[in-house]
Amino acid sequence: MRTGDQIFAGLSTGSGVLILAILAGVAAFLVVEAWPAVVAPADEVPGGAGVTVYIWPLLFGTLLSAALALLIAAPLAVAIALFITHYAPRRLAHGLGYVVDLLAAVPSIVYGLWGIAVLAPATVDAGAWLYENLGWIPLFAGPPSSTGRTMLVAALVLAVMVLPIITAVVREAFLQTPRLYEEAALALGATHWEMIKMTVLPFGRSAIIGASMLGLGRALGETMAVAMVLSVSGGVSINLISRSNPSTIAATIALDFPESTGIAVNTLIAAGLVLFAVTFVVNMLARVVINRRRDFSGADR
């Protein structure tokens, strides 16, 4: 091997190893720092009931807000991707795709500001309406928040934040539907929408799943937007429109860490470890699903 090649091979192997080392380092740090909170007597942990009781509502809030965000964002992302790839005139599609990519680059603090300054006040009336008309559903049990800083609004902000990444991945997949199969469907007498159901959606299925999981990963870890928007009281609740909400792990760490000392710090790090594990699993599942798509023989024929 030439010297240049050797240097390059060494550099790239080194970078790969470095990434793994950093990841392992972070995991080790989290485990080591979280351990004192796990073994500490329950009454020394913030909340006074042990680390599990402390983290569980936060984990619940994290999962609830992220899942809700995904529930809102994923169908919308698929619809937007379909519009861009199969309905919009070419120039409009181009512009739209560009805008969606730009949205992905907006810092989350801006979304947080938008959420608290615009979206929260704007949803106060809607919250009241939901309470009056659908109050029998536990999700809308109320009493409705007068500031709009609810779980629903936090989820909406998260949904807007994860929309671009899901849309971008799904759009790429839709674009790759072979023309051959679209024509086969159309030649059978399928309408445009039927053609999409027969070819584009089945082809894009695993991409949709994979992209949703990427979006979920981002929503789980989102900090600032939730910290700014959500009015928190602790506890576990599926009430989406009230002012008492569980917080999320990331937001709690950001808000509480500066004022914490001693075992409280270890407790927050333990929460961080849980979040690390959850996002890790979600991202891995996303990779698995997306990679499986590569083997899909249809794409190459």
Added chain:
Amino acid sequence: MAKRIDVADLNIYYGETLAVQDVSMSIEPRSVTALIGPSGCGKSTFLRSLNRMHELIPKARVAGKVMVDGQDLYAPDVDPVAVRSQIGMVFQRPNPFPTMSIYDNVAAGIKLNAKRMRTSELDEIVERSLRQANLWDEVKDRLDKPGTGLSGGQQQRLCIARAIAVRPDVLLMDEPCSALDPISTQKIEDLITELKADYTIVIVTHNMQQAARVSDTTAFFNLRGIGQPGQLVEIGDTATIFSAPANKATEDYISGRFG
């Protein structure tokens, strides 16, 4: 089933470019018509204008008349989706839906047209279509397996089964054997001859022997010159076209001195 086609003064465009100029021809029901001619002369373009697939290409359009049993396909009140369900098409590359089973591939067209149908009835149609396509014996034990697991020739026969399952009036084929080995080609040619009893068939082929073997009528397309639109040079009885063509260019092309 099996309708006649009368094309009158058909001009086919891609945007501003005229690709095929002034084609007029009649295609008899229950016959096989072969379209031959050098590459780029507009055979595929013409074929795709017979089931309104052409206009799916952005800015592509057609001027003139295509009458199927007296009904103009391009009349303003005609729904192109309905046209495509009446006129089946088989493509150059076998394209069974890879996300569907063999059974679902054959049933795809029927499910589009008749939403509600009893399973037994659907089973019957699927079996009948696969039998007609001479594929039943080879796939009857694996109807629930993906269509892409078949050989190229089997896949192409599956595509034919899919096209005839909806009992179209006309069957259009664009070089259906060009991706196949001689044995598969033979099977498809036999199949075309059998299907002629029920369908009006139009087939594009680059294979002169194939045109001579399967078709009753042959139409020779040619480019008027470089950068000029393609046009129909002559059409006639296959035996006549191959033994005593009226046009010099046809004779050159068929004898292999050209194209």
